[in-house]
Amino acid sequence: MDQLLIMNDIKKSFGNVKSLSDAHFDLKAGEVHAILGANGAGKSTLMKILSGAYTADSGEIMLSGQQVEINSPKHAKDYGIFCVYQEVDTALVPQLTVADNIMLDSISSQRNIFVSKKRLLQQASKALALLDERISLQLQASELSLAEKQMVLIARALVLEAKVIIFDEPTAPLSLEETKKFFTIVNKLRNNGVGCIFISHRLPEIFEIANRITVMRDGRTISTFQTSQVTQQQIVETMLGSSFHFSFT
Numbered sequence: 362m363d364q365l366l367i368m369n370d371i372k373k374s375f376g377n378v379k380s381l382s383d384a385h386f387d388l389k390a391g392e393v394h395a396i397l398g399a400n401g402a403g404k405s406t407l408m409k410i411l412s413g414a415y416t417a418d419s420g421e422i423m424l425s426g427q428q429v430e431i432n433s434p435k436h437a438k439d440y441g442i443f444c445v446y447q448e449v450d451t452a453l454v455p456q457l458t459v460a461d462n463i464m465l466d467s468i469s470s471q472r473n474i475f476v477s478k479k480r481l482l483q484q485a486s487k488a489l490a491l492l493d494e495r496i497s498l499q500l501q502a503s504e505l506s507l508a509e510k511q512m513v514l515i516a517r518a519l520v521l522e523a524k525v526i527i528f529d530e531p532t533a534p535l536s537l538e539e540t541k542k543f544f545t546i547v548n549k550l551r552n553n554g555v556g557c558i559f560i561s562h563r564l565p566e567i568f569e570i571a572n573r574i575t576v577m578r579d580g581r582t583i584s585t586f587q588t589s590q591v592t593q594q595q596i597v598e599t600m601l602g603s604s605f606h607f608s609f610t
């Protein structure tokens with residue numbers, strides 16, 4: 362698999378809170394790479410640095426072999442990095458149609474200045490058909506369920522031709538049925554060569570979908586495992602450190 366992304370020695374503090382003291386991460390094309398860690402471990406901070414919401418204090422980001430500086434969310438999108446945040450609601454404009462919401466970033470993207478709106482609309486329609494043929498392009502976004510809103514965001518990423526899609530706890534608001542469907546979509550993305558980063562607390566889901574798992578603790582990436590070569594128990598022990606003793610109460 363092609364190496365899409367490498368993050369090395371990433372550090373980030375807020376005042377005297379060290380959110381990241383030593384984070385490393387890499388992602389290949391067509392891979393799902395999960396990030397797991399207790400609350401406060403630094404998962405969201407690392408992904409916000411990748412998606413341009415925060416700037417790292419130091420460290421290196423390589424995209425397809427080139428060192429890059431990611432200075433803003435728009436900048437990240439121009440590099441093909443797209444984040445599906447947990448708060449899908451705030452990422453959509455409720456009064457706009459599904460079609461307009463899907464095209465929202467593409468219209469302002471540097472790469473699309475010569476692409477007509479008609480062409481974008483065709484791409485939006487194609488992306489949505491791939492994800493969920495029951496959602497209509499003409500619907501108002503406010504009429505959608507959370508799972509459908511998430512699909513609209515993924516369609517937005519597809520129209521932008523995202524190479525890296527970050528999912529921050531994407532299954533938290535979904536029913537079991539919706540989660541199953543979400544994973545079929547993630548598999549389609551993987552088959553199309555997209556690299557997916559999957560932040561989750563749900564170990565069974567991680568073991569179902571991820572090729573690799575990176576465990577974070579106290580602002581550090583502790584270890585990266587091939588999912589097929591590790592047990593859930595080993596992951597939990599790595600996540601919580603040696604001070605932790607199992608108790609099933």
Ligand code: ADP
Pocket residue numbers: 375378379380398399400401402403404405406407
């Ligand atoms: P996780 O996503 O793994 O739960 P976060 O990356 O959200 O962890 O947080 C890591 C640490 O950084 C926490 O101690 C958190 O309070 C702190 N932190 C994150 N963002 C900010 C911020 N904008 N200002 C101050 N502290 C922050």
Ligand code: MG
Pocket residue numbers: 400401405
């Ligand atoms: Mg948190």
Ligand code: MG
Pocket residue numbers: 404405406
């Ligand atoms: Mg978080």
